[in-house]
Amino acid sequence: MTVWSELTGQDAAIEVFREAARASSGGAAAHPGSGQRMTHSWLVTGPPGSGRSNLAFAFATALISGHPDGDERTRIQVEARSHPDLHVLATEGVIIKRDDVREIVKRSHYAPSVGAHRVIIVEDADRMTEQTSNFLLKELEEPPDRTVWILCAPSEADLIPTIRSRVRSVRLQVPGVADVAALLVRRDGVDEALAEQAARQAQSHIGMAHRLATAPEARERRDETLRLALAVRSASSAVATAARLIEIAGDDAKAIAELRDREEREHALRSLGVAPGQAVPNALRGQLRALEDDQKRRATRTLRDGIDRILVDLSSLFRDVLVVQLGAGVPLVNRELADEIGRAAASASPTTTLATLDAIQTARERIEGNVQPLLALEGMLVSAIRRPDPNRGAA
Template identity: 45%
Template sequence: MSSPAPPPSLSPATDSGGFSELVGQHDAVEQLSDAAASGSPTHAWLFTGPPGSGRSNAARAFAAALNCEQGGCSTCQSCRMVSAGSHPTVTMVSTENVSYRIEDVRQLITTAQDRPQGHRWRVIVVEDADRMTERATNVLLKAIEEPPPQTIWVLCAPSPADVLVTIRSRCRHISLRIPPVEAVEALLVERDGLSPEQAGFAARVSQSHIGVARRLAADVEARNRREQTVSLPLKVRSASQAVLSAAELVSMAQADAASESESRLAREQTALRRSLGLEPEEKIPPKLRTQFKRLEDDAARRAKRTVTDSLDRTLIDLTAVYRDVLSIKLNTGAELINEHLRAQLAELAETLSAEQALGCLDALNTARTRITQNVPPALAMEALMMHLIPRRHRGA
């Protein structure tokens, strides 16, 4: 495998953060910037929205706005530190485990007690609050009810139903939505300098997931892997092919995760250099080395979670295939997510009844659940691919 360099077409300002990165979220941006400007924001927030809606980016932009003299300018020292993950009073956490341990939550609560010396607010962002067990949540609850005067909690989850009602009722709720394809396309053209054609393709096949769209547009290998993934169901006709394709899917997801981790680490290193005022090629002074070491350690810890996320992305891509097939079968006239594969998808639609296509969507859903429950990926994918063999070929 060739080593994936960070996508060269992306300008360094890409990760500067700020509310301008939140595409198609006008309501949320207005509420958050008003709250930051008010000087007395609510102390507990719940940000919800499906993957790709930008929950973590919204939380980071909010943390930056709270601590910036100008309400989130993206350019001052404080904003740049938030974006580089090196701001001393902004803590963003996510777990690599299936759920948070009580000790992790206690540690966060201890951090929350510290006054934000020299800064406006201490902000604690829990990026995946849905991964908190009931016991851990109850420990957190008390802290959220009576926070120190300068501490703000931001909890992120896919939907309000993913956190306990006791938490929900104590938080101000911000709901993020999946931005329209056109808005993502416009962002990729304006901010990243992509051609309208590239941007349109990436925005559509990523289903408006900005991070994924950017990667697909900038990284030809990521694009090839996606195309291989979505073409697999078109080829699987026997049990032995199903087993082979399952293995292929897993290894492509692993390759994708590795490449994504590398470019994320490179982006973080660049952002940290910028926030410390180091030139791109300048040698890192010994006293700053621990900060860079910490980025590498975080990347290593994230590795397993990244593979799980990448497998989930694979399953979302395959789900799009069957939604397209259904759309063809039901003659909805809608533009397909995989419009560029229309001819092959029409062929697949011929071999399946609408019920069978729905059955495949169910099987994909089951596989997504299994992956998050730590079922070995090869097993989950094999069961799935067996299910995707068109009926008339089964047992052949």
């Protein structure tokens, strides 16, 4: 088993990183664009769920261990985010500010303590302000020897041109449903039929597919959101449904946060040398309070991510409605609701369904722009009103 074994659908990118790690262990390095295989500034791009962060951490493991396939001890430490030569800049807020990166830039100038390289990973680099990007510019241009920066973002266009010109970019593909399903079976021991369903409903988003495959309550919440949207018959039911969708997103965000917070606390205690069940020494309680404060601050972002996920699921639903209306003959994402989708297709025109899809995208943009989520969902669901006409046949 190698550090790359649990990645899927990214064979070309994995080969790039393996070759770079091999070149690095042999001392080869070059400025981005020089044509050689190893540089000290990287950008990993790809759509949400494509595995940007997973690939970045796998590459970090290979670089720190000094072996193109990594080693088990380094992998465990990197997964726990406890390796002394790994630094991660992530934010649960809307933007990454200059103050957020000041300390990590300082650390980037330290020599590796035990590994072959010191690696700095910036998740969601597209959230950097222009001021922050310019602050990082010099570090990416001339990083210290044996320090490697890995930025992650949805696309190159999300970063300023001067950043793009100083990194080597590796673009990830959306993995296929079969690839994601196979990963769930291999890694998580999920039944093949459930793995296929989860991968399909998650539209190949690896993290969401894992959650749908391993958490029955997540599948139940998703099913309820789709059925609620299909049942909207009036403006008053749109308002009531919007309120219920906010509740569902809140329940899901709470479940995700509780699991993540518990795992983070356990990792923090282990890294501080506190055994399970042991009382936390007074000298260490300040660090745990800081962790708890961070967890509370990201609660709003977690809820917004949950609402956005609901909107993505609704996009897949009305996409399926449009597929049936147009007789496109392509597979449905939500195959389990085929009968309900057929009835919804018969109750409106393709033009109406397209307007609903546009409204869903508008709602996502409004929420990202700090419009009250409840108001955005109400406006979107009004466009989803379906009034069945017994005299109308299926399109």
